[in-house]
Amino acid sequence: MGTAAIWKRLVMGQAPPVGDIPGPVQDVLATLASARGKFSRLTSLERVLAATRHKEPDQVPVAPLVNAAARRITGVSFPDYSQKAEKAAEVFTASVDFVGGDFIVLLLDLSVEAADFGQEVVYPLNSTARPNYDNPLIKDVDGYATIKPVALNDSVRMKELVKLCQIMSRRMGFRTMVGGFVFGPLGVLSMMRGAEALFKDCLNHPKKVMTACEAITETLVEFAQAQCDAGMPAVAIDTLYASWNALPKKVWEEIEGPFAGQIAQAIRDKGALVGIHNCGHASYFDAQLRAMDATIMSFAHLPDDCATPKEMKEKYGDRLTFVGYVPTPLLVHGTPQEVMDESRRQIDVLGKDGGFVLAPGCEYPPNISLDSAFALIRAAEK
Amino acid sequence: MKTNQKPNGLEQAVLNADMNLLEAAFEQADDPQASLLSLTKGLDAAREKLGDYRASVAEFLLCVDVMRTGLERLKAFGPAPEDRQVVVIGVVQGDVHDLGKNIVAGVLEAYGYRVVDLGRDVSPMEFVEAVEKQGAAVLALSTMMSTPLEDMARTIQLCKNRLPHVKVLVGGAPLDQEVARNMGADGYAESAVGVPESLKKILQSTKTRASRVFVDYDKKLRVEETEAGTNPGEP
Numbered sequence: 324m325g326t327a328a329i330w331k332r333l334v335m336g337q338a339p340p341v342g343d344i345p346g347p348v349q350d351v352l353a354t355l356a357s358a359r360g361k362f363s364r365l366t367s368l369e370r371v372l373a374a375t376r377h378k379e380p381d382q383v384p385v386a387p388l389v390n391a392a393a394r395r396i397t398g399v400s401f402p403d404y405s406q407k408a409e410k411a412a413e414v415f416t417a418s419v420d421f422v423g424g425d426f427i428v429l430l431l432d433l434s435v436e437a438a439d440f441g442q443e444v445v446y447p448l449n450s451t452a453r454p455n456y457d458n459p460l461i462k463d464v465d466g467y468a469t470i471k472p473v474a475l476n477d478s479v480r481m482k483e484l485v486k487l488c489q490i491m492s493r494r495m496g497f498r499t500m501v502g503g504f505v506f507g508p509l510g511v512l513s514m515m516r517g518a519e520a521l522f523k524d525c526l527n528h529p530k531k532v533m534t535a536c537e538a539i540t541e542t543l544v545e546f547a548q549a550q551c552d553a554g555m556p557a558v559a560i561d562t563l564y565a566s567w568n569a570l571p572k573k574v575w576e577e578i579e580g581p582f583a584g585q586i587a588q589a590i591r592d593k594g595a596l597v598g599i600h601n602c603g604h605a606s607y608f609d610a611q612l613r614a615m616d617a618t619i620m621s622f623a624h625l626p627d628d629c630a631t632p633k634e635m636k637e638k639y640g641d642r643l644t645f646v647g648y649v650p651t652p653l654l655v656h657g658t659p660q661e662v663m664d665e666s667r668r669q670i671d672v673l674g675k676d677g678g679f680v681l682a683p684g685c686e687y688p689p690n691i692s693l694d695s696a697f698a699l700i701r702a703a704e705k
Numbered sequence: 706m707k708t709n710q711k712p713n714g715l716e717q718a719v720l721n722a723d724m725n726l727l728e729a730a731f732e733q734a735d736d737p738q739a740s741l742l743s744l745t746k747g748l749d750a751a752r753e754k755l756g757d758y759r760a761s762v763a764e765f766l767l768c769v770d771v772m773r774t775g776l777e778r779l780k781a782f783g784p785a786p787e788d789r790q791v792v793v794i795g796v797v798q799g800d801v802h803d804l805g806k807n808i809v810a811g812v813l814e815a816y817g818y819r820v821v822d823l824g825r826d827v828s829p830m831e832f833v834e835a836v837e838k839q840g841a842a843v844l845a846l847s848t849m850m851s852t853p854l855e856d857m858a859r860t861i862q863l864c865k866n867r868l869p870h871v872k873v874l875v876g877g878a879p880l881d882q883e884v885a886r887n888m889g890a891d892g893y894a895e896s897a898v899g900v901p902e903s904l905k906k907i908l909q910s911t912k913t914r915a916s917r918v919f920v921d922y923d924k925k926l927r928v929e930e931t932e933a934g935t936n937p938g939e940p
Contacts, residue, residue: 450799450852453801456801519803519804522762522766523763523766523767523770525763526764526767527767567758567761567762568761569761570761570763571760571761574763627758651851651879652879652881652884655851656879656883656884656887688850688852688879690851690852691851
């Protein structure tokens with residue numbers, strides 16, 4: 324990638340591979356956007372650029388993460404949303420048209436990669452796709468050795484997701500920032516083994532788990548790069564198990580850390596920004612940064628080494644753009660006013676000097692009303 | 706000295722999730738009551754570590770496994786299953802995430818309850834019929850998703866209307882204390898760390914959160930807070 328790629332994307336009316344733009348140039352553009360933002364309304368791309376370069380935009384950007392929840396706007400069924408790129412694109416487009424926001428992430432569900440490795444997946448009518456946990460692909464510890472890399476060309480769901488990236492990149496253009504998404508190798512394994520068994524295997528049989536991680540990573544590298552080639556200026560890696568809810572920090576660093584690092588490097592090689600998504604409790608920001616050197620962190624809870632959001636901003640704010648962290652229970656049960664109050668509290672603490680995108684801690688719950696999403700958008704408006 | 710050391714070995718075995726140590730400690734154990742106490746102390750310490758973020762969920766799962774193995778060895782000496790309080794537990798309809806439920810079930814078993822685990826994706830009627838059939842004192846419901854919350858509320862409603870003496874405990878990612886209360890549950894368990902205490906507390910209370918729960922025309926739950934009678938089956 325390089326200057327040619329940047330121009331090519333710009334000529335096509337698409338967001339360029341941000342990572343290929345030299346840092347000082349990005350800083351100049353972000354400073355200009357920030358200055359313009361004091362007098363007029365910025366575009367979403369300007370707003371996100373300013374925030375990620377730690378300049379204050381006209382308002383904090385919002386990523387409502389209304390993914391499957393936007394299905395109901397157009398009436399697309401859950402199975403179609405999960406399996407057909409055109410239908411999913413309808414849904415994501417509707418989320419931008421109807422709800423708004425500055426940043427969307429093309430996460431369909433967490434079973435996309437596992438399905439292509441051979442895991443049986445069910446497609447309920449009233450919920451997002453998921454593995455059939457009664458029929459895990461990996462039935463015992465010896466099953467890890469049977470996992471082999473899957474070429475993207477031979478895949479079904481991953482290929483559809485890349486197609487979705489292409490459609491949305493063209494369709495959104497400069498209008499809204501669009502990001503890709505891959506589930507980390509341990510996440511993919513948990514879909515094929517079950518989280519509980521996987522956790523125990525990580526402690527009791529780490530080498531066997533790592534053998535499968537290696538095979539999966541080969542596929543994920545190709546998958547992530549294909550998303551970048553399809554026009555994604557940023558791709559998030561979900562390393563959920565780097566948190567207290569799952570593995571000890573040291574174990575995560577040994578088992579998944581190196582593989583997550585390979586995927587992150589592959590994304591950077593394509594000139595895209597690396598994001599991390601981790602909605603676990605007390606996640607290990609430090610370990611994940613050591614492994615992936617990401618610039619964007621989507622999170623639901625404070626990291627293990629920070630007691631307050633202020634402390635988190637002081638500790639990690641200079642190198643990370645935070646994306647979060649409105650709690651799911653509040654979105655589900657809170658009034659729009661309560662959602663706005665919490666959002667504004669977070670903006671006050673984390674939005675100063677940029678480096679913050681207001682978002683739910685995890686995907687917007689698929690079956691609740693969109694009131695809370697509108698509240699997020701409204702909260703960010705000055 | 707010998708008797709003091711034996712329980713310590715068991716305590717350490719659970720705390721360190723060490724099956725070999727458990728076996729070795731049992732080789733020398735001769736007092737089932739002291740052994741049970743040591744195992745429980747070990748699990749208390751493991752829960753404390755989990756609660757203080759000094760141990761992860763994965764490590765705690767192994768501690769629970771050792772505790773379960775230990776309890777199996779002491780089965781013959783403990784109270785008969787029919788003398789133990791029964792907890793019916795499961796993941797509500799529409800959800801299949803059962804990690805949290807499994808941990809809670811393991812912890813409750815370890816603390817002497819008879820746990821009837823209905824698994825995942827359980828319908829409201831299945832829950833209530835199981836509670837009735839098993840004579841359970843507590844119904845514990847779990848979900849990690851927001852989608853099944855309506856079914857969770859319906860389950861509570863059905864249980865409270867049909868079996869008002871039964872206490873309902875809920876837990877899961879889309880819930881908090883207030884939401885649990887609004888749904889008509891008697892208690893909320895944020896994690897496995899505090900679940901034995903939460904359960905003890907609601908069992909000691911003679912009040913149930915609600916004897917009748919309604920879903921209004923606007924789909925909002927309305928809870929009539931009343932003091933329910935004690936279990937008709939209890940003295």
